[in-house]
Amino acid sequence: MLLQVALPVPLYRVFDYSLPADSSALPNGTSSHIPPIGSRIEVSFGRQTLIGIVIAHIAAADSDVPVNKIKPINKCLDAEPILDASMLKMAHWLARYYHYPLGDVLAVMLPTLVRQGKPLDLLITHWRILPHVSDDDFRANAKKQKQQFDMLKLHGEHGASEDILLLEGMQRSFLKALEEKGLIERYIQSKQAPAPVKLATMPLDLNEEQQLAVAVIIAAHEAKQYTGFLLNGITGSGKTEVYLQAMQAVLEAGKQVLILVPEIGLTPQTRARFASRFAAHIVLLHSGMNNTHRLQGWQDCRTGHAQIIIGTRSAVLYPFANLGLIVVDEAHDGSYKQQDTLRYHAADVALYRGLQANVPVVLGTATPSLEHLKLVDDGKLVECQLQTRPGNAKLATMQLIDARLQSTHQQTTAAGAHYDTGLTDALIGAIQQTLEAGDQVLIFLNRRGYAPVLLCEACGWQADCPRCDAHLTVHYNSQSQSNSYSSSSYLKCHHCDWQAYIPTVCPDCGSQNLNTKGMGTTRLSENLHAIFANPQTSKELYPIIQIDRDTTRRKDSWENIYQRINEGTPAILVGTQMVAKGHHFPNVTLVCLPNADRGFLSADFRSPEHTAQLMIQVAGRAGRGDKSGRVLIQTLQPDNELLLKLVKDGYLSFARKLLQERKMMGLPPHSHAALIRCEGKTLAATTQALKDAIAILPNGHNLAVLGPIDAPMSKKNSRYHVQLLLLGKDRQQLHRVLNHWWQPVLALPSAKYLKLTLDIDPVGW
Numbered sequence: 001m002l003l004q005v006a007l008p009v010p011l012y013r014v015f016d017y018s019l020p021a022d023s024s025a026l027p028n029g030t031s032s033h034i035p036p037i038g039s040r041i042e043v044s045f046g047r048q049t050l051i052g053i054v055i056a057h058i059a060a061a062d063s064d065v066p067v068n069k070i071k072p073i074n075k076c077l078d079a080e081p082i083l084d085a086s087m088l089k090m091a092h093w094l095a096r097y098y099h100y101p102l103g104d105v106l107a108v109m110l111p112t113l114v115r116q117g118k119p120l121d122l123l124i125t126h127w128r129i130l131p132h133v134s135d136d137d138f139r140a141n142a143k144k145q146k147q148q149f150d151m152l153k154l155h156g157e158h159g160a161s162e163d164i165l166l167l168e169g170m171q172r173s174f175l176k177a178l179e180e181k182g183l184i185e186r187y188i189q190s191k192q193a194p195a196p197v198k199l200a201t202m203p204l205d206l207n208e209e210q211q212l213a214v215a216v217i218i219a220a221h222e223a224k225q226y227t228g229f230l231l232n233g234i235t236g237s238g239k240t241e242v243y244l245q246a247m248q249a250v251l252e253a254g255k256q257v258l259i260l261v262p263e264i265g266l267t268p269q270t271r272a273r274f275a276s277r278f279a280a281h282i283v284l285l286h287s288g289m290n291n292t293h294r295l296q297g298w299q300d301c302r303t304g305h306a307q308i309i310i311g312t313r314s315a316v317l318y319p320f321a322n323l324g325l326i327v328v329d330e331a332h333d334g335s336y337k338q339q340d341t342l343r344y345h346a347a348d349v350a351l352y353r354g355l356q357a358n359v360p361v362v363l364g365t366a367t368p369s370l371e372h373l374k375l376v377d378d379g380k381l382v383e384c385q386l387q388t389r390p391g392n393a394k395l396a397t398m399q400l401i402d403a404r405l406q407s408t409h410q411q412t413t414a415a416g417a418h419y420d421t422g423l424t425d426a427l428i429g430a431i432q433q434t435l436e437a438g439d440q441v442l443i444f445l446n447r448r449g450y451a452p453v454l455l456c457e458a459c460g461w462q463a464d465c466p467r468c469d470a471h472l473t474v475h476y477n478s479q480s481q482s483n484s485y486s487s488s489s490y491l492k493c494h495h496c497d498w499q500a501y502i503p504t505v506c507p508d509c510g511s512q513n514l515n516t517k518g519m520g521t522t523r524l525s526e527n528l529h530a531i532f533a534n535p536q537t538s539k540e541l542y543p544i545i546q547i548d549r550d551t552t553r554r555k556d557s558w559e560n561i562y563q564r565i566n567e568g569t570p571a572i573l574v575g576t577q578m579v580a581k582g583h584h585f586p587n588v589t590l591v592c593l594p595n596a597d598r599g600f601l602s603a604d605f606r607s608p609e610h611t612a613q614l615m616i617q618v619a620g621r622a623g624r625g626d627k628s629g630r631v632l633i634q635t636l637q638p639d640n641e642l643l644l645k646l647v648k649d650g651y652l653s654f655a656r657k658l659l660q661e662r663k664m665m666g667l668p669p670h671s672h673a674a675l676i677r678c679e680g681k682t683l684a685a686t687t688q689a690l691k692d693a694i695a696i697l698p699n700g701h702n703l704a705v706l707g708p709i710d711a712p713m714s715k716k717n718s719r720y721h722v723q724l725l726l727l728g729k730d731r732q733q734l735h736r737v738l739n740h741w742w743q744p745v746l747a748l749p750s751a752k753y754l755k756l757t758l759d760i761d762p763v764g765w
């Protein structure tokens with residue numbers, strides 16, 4: 001007998017090895033001498049030692065390799081399979097669908113420590129609050145201790161691992177101090193099965209639409225049947241409550257629930273929402289985790305220890321002992337698509353897994369992607385609509401402000417110079433009114449930094465990235481104006497992170513007339529400060545809270561921002577797309593979009609869809625409490641057909657119109673796409689490789705071939721990117737062509753020193 005092994009090498013094949021010479025190469029507890037299918041083994045591969053997965057047992061006669069060339073494995077690492085048959089089946093499916101080598105697929109599926117061959121049993125320190133401890137055990141002046149205690153309290157009676165707590169901003173010194181005071185204790189998590197899930201708080205009374213949605217999901221669960229649901233509910237319609245009540249039935253039946261969330265929403269609040277409803281073992285899986293913790297999470301999923309699993313994209317590839325339901329929250333979100341190596345879409349994989357495990361899958365969103373609407377039309381997803389907000393909250397009305405009719409507000413500096421704030425008086429008036437009424441305002445600007453362009457007024461020179469086809473963004477802070485070389489003032493490329501000083505004179509013509517153009521969140525915040533500051537003291541009358549990747553870089557910064565917002569006092573929030581996703585700010589009653597509609601002018605055919613999704617998601621932050629909300633869209637193109645359609649008829653009708661257009665043009669989802677990208681040191685070589693690839697397309701391929709053309713940002717990080725798009729009416733046909741064509745393309749002589757990648761169902765090109 002031989003072992004067929006998948007190894008983490010970029011080759012589209014598996015490898016045959018023989019059994020080890022003696023049983024010392026097998027782990028203790030192995031019942032037979034044969035490493036089981038799905039277990040890890042160590043082998044010699046050329047001059048390297050690699051760890052692979054046994055994927056089949058075959059007879060020596062069935063191997064293509066002559067017997068005397070076959071080497072024995074060095075050792076087997078697992079007495080039991082670490083991947084069961086369904087996980088291996090999924091690996092094969094991913095390899096086939098995404099045309100990616102099986103060994104590399106498995107490498108993406110497994111946590112680093114598993115891949116490195118580490119033992120699966122870990123001893124990880126956890127912390128929990130001792131029973132009988134209450135808030136009264138704190139002196140009034142122990143504020144910081146109390147705050148840290150409260151963070152642990154969010155995790156419920158089982159507490160959480162030290163890694164997670166530190167990640168959330170707790171400090172080791174405080175854990176020790178609280179321990180010494182006898183308020184909390186550390187423990188090593190036991191391997192016993194977790195206690196049955198209990199309700200920690202009572203469910204809300206559902207409205208009719210919610211009831212219907214919960215009922216159909218539970219029915220599918222009880223019938224042990226896969227059904228894909230599109231939970232299409234307007235912002236603030238209570239989709240989470242639908243998830244919670246559907247989950248309840250699944251958890252009470254002793255099954256696990258997987259909840260996928262986009263990258264950004266993963267603040268402690270995400271967890272708190274589920275922890276406050278269920279006393280359960282909740283596991284969080286996200287990119288900020290260290291390797292040990294990731295392995296612990298993977299083990300908890302695999303053994304069934306984890307009852308509720310909340311994770312970002314890659315959690316969909318985890319093994320589960322007894323999965324009962326998958327929820328994909330904000331299913332339209334772009335972060336579900338992996339953009340390198342195995343380019344999978346987590347929502348598609350979730351649907352596959354649901355089908356495989358006979359469990360329902362719920363895709364929840366207020367702004368369904370056109371792909372998901374098409375699946376509804378094709379009868380592959382069941383749509384449940386939530387068209388109202390529960391209670392008194394009403395969906396905010398949207399209104400356009402024509403920025404051509406009124407000039408934007410001018411402000412004067414202390415030195416007497418005038419500058420443009422980029423905000424119309426109508427917008428400023430509405431902001432003022434809202435603040436005076438005691439409410440909060442959210443202003444959405446999807447561009448961080450101070451300004452997107454530095455320009456010489458004399459000769460037209462612009463500060464560009466030497467490595468990319470892109471302008472350098474000006475990062476600047478007027479507070480540190482005295483020293484223009486200070487760390488808070490610099491030029492930066494947002495694509496490759498190149499940094500440079502801000503020049504004092506134009507490098508081309510020597511003029512001192514350098515100026516910034518356009519507006520980022522920092523500049524907008526400063527302009528707002530100038531407008532809304534007390535003119536006598538120049539002190540802020542209202543806090544201006546900037547929320548973007550620059551201001552939330554530190555671990556606990558989101559937490560602090562969240563707290564400031566939730567104090568509820570009047571404030572202006574200025575945010576990038578980070579604020580669009582799923583946040584609940586009950587005191588925001590006005591949302592302003594000063595130039596969000598620009599995306600309707602982009603050349604990318606997906607841009608209108610993505611722009612509209614973002615606008616609706618941001619707009620959805622208005623009026624979620626008891627007061628109704630308003631959304632003001634400041635635009636220079638008030639007659640834009642798409643914009644009018646969105647504002648007048650709403651997202652769904654807008655999306656339906658786009659879907660119709662895609663059908664007429666034969667674009668996805670009314671066709672199926674594969675995108676080939678080629679990356680190299682010169683434009684000529686990369687283009688030539690793709691021309692050669694076209695030349696070997698099989699006759700009668702029946703696909704539309706677009707390209708080779710320069711990628712949207714052709715030069716990035718000093719490398720050139722060229723691409724080729726294949727579009728097919730029929731998915732099977734596209735995959736048949738790829739099956740015969742892709743591997744020969746990789747072997748083309750002209751592709752030798754270049755990086756060629758294949759992206760199935762690409763989301764941007």
Ligand SMILES: Nc1ncnc2c1ncn2[C@@H]1O[C@H](COP(=O)(O)OP(=O)(O)OP(=O)(O)O)[C@@H](O)[C@H]1O
Pocket residue numbers: 204205206207210233234235236237238239240241365366390391581582583584620
């Ligand atoms: N049946 C109900 N009765 C009363 N309040 C409810 C009900 N369902 C949900 N809510 C409340 O409505 C608010 C909005 O709900 P939720 O955040 O789940 O909306 P959502 O659909 O997820 O919105 P978004 O897409 O914007 O994230 C929450 O405060 C929630 O507690």
Ligand SMILES: [Zn+2]
Pocket residue numbers: 465466467468470493494495496497498717
């Ligand atoms: Zn760059």
